[in-house]
Amino acid sequence: MDKMLELFGRDLSVINLGLEGFGDALTAQGVDVVQMDWRPPAGGRPELIELLDQLEEA
């Protein structure tokens, strides 16, 4: 917990995954943000994700 609090006491460099809005909010506050090019697998469709998982295990 102390380490977490310590984090907010100094300058942050942030990697943002997913929705860009979270990163934008930090950028607006002067925080250094890198947006990672990430999308949920298979467009987030559960049926395809399950098939891919099955094949991964195979």
Added chain:
Amino acid sequence: MGAIEEANAKAVDILLAAKPVLRGIGVAGDEIPGMTKQKILHAGPPVTWDRMCGPMRGAVIGALIYEAMAGSREEAEELAASGQITYEPCHHSQAVGPMAGVVSASMPVWILENETYKNRAYCTLNEGLGKVLRYGALGDEVIDRLRWMERTLAPTLARALDAHGDVDLRSMIAQALEMGDEGHNRNRAGTSLLIRTLAPSIVSSAESRSAASEVLAFLTSNDHFFLNLSMPAAKCSLDPAADVPGSTLVSAMSRNGTDFGIRVSGLGSRWFTAPAPKVDGLYFPGFGGEDANPDIGDSVICETAGFGGFAMASAPAIVQFVGGTVDFALNSTREMYEITLAEHAFYRMPILDFRGTPTGIDLRRVVETQIPPVVNTGIAHREPGIGQVGAGLVKPPMKCFEDALRAFAEERSS
């Protein structure tokens, strides 16, 4: 290593070990297994006459006139729809064809062999751009050119090849990629290398001085002449890898102007299809998107084998033909590493520090990342009898890949 990884390593090793060479020129009816006078081969997955798009119908009508099986366009249309003609994909006969991809029995064909695995592939000779049969044009100009190709071009090149010996196409494609081609929609370097290789033999072996002169003038005027060699080179490279049990390697992609289809190594010869998409591109003066036929041709075999759109970084000048920016060309190639199994051992790109081209599409990675393979292509007019109207880029439909993944998973669980 899991079973699928092992199967994919095997399949992609077969692909990377391929050594396509040009052996000679023959006649489709003599060389292509199962070819008959009543059979017409076409691009893409199977399609019946009633579902064929305009440019493919135009090419079929033109081929029947060229074969003297019909005396007019009307007669040819009647014969084409009569049930007397059998239509089959080029892919089912060890062949590939650009755009409509129509092959009839009398047409001359290149004979290629994969020296490593001894399998062959066939392709017609390239007619040039504009009003040509493969884009569905069929006027006198088109038929006269086809007859000149049969009577002068093919025999002259066949004699030149006899005199010269085999041509190593793996080496020639590798050189062309280092000279600014991507091997699908830009073939200026490949064509130049072929001319440089064969010109002395053309001159020394031609039946007449005028034949040599006509042939050299034709080759020099057609920057796409090498396409009909890069395509069967890709085809004979992929075919030995097309039936590896348990592999998710995409072994063929193709379109007939109505449907886009793919095949997957572990699923053998089954096609997975979806409606052919529109091409996003640049149009010749006087034409626009409303004139365009949906995506058509076997030429996407180039991307399947690891060049064409996948090697667009090596051909920045192509963006003036297909649209986009140089950065887009570089990023397109970089993105294809996300969906491929290997980097090509021979096809390398100087601008990426001689990194091998992204090779061997993994079905699973396409579905997982939702990144479709990038494809460069020409655009045919949607009506029969007109021809090429532009060139551009196309995204294969994800449905083909998702349906194939479902079938793959089902097969493994049964």
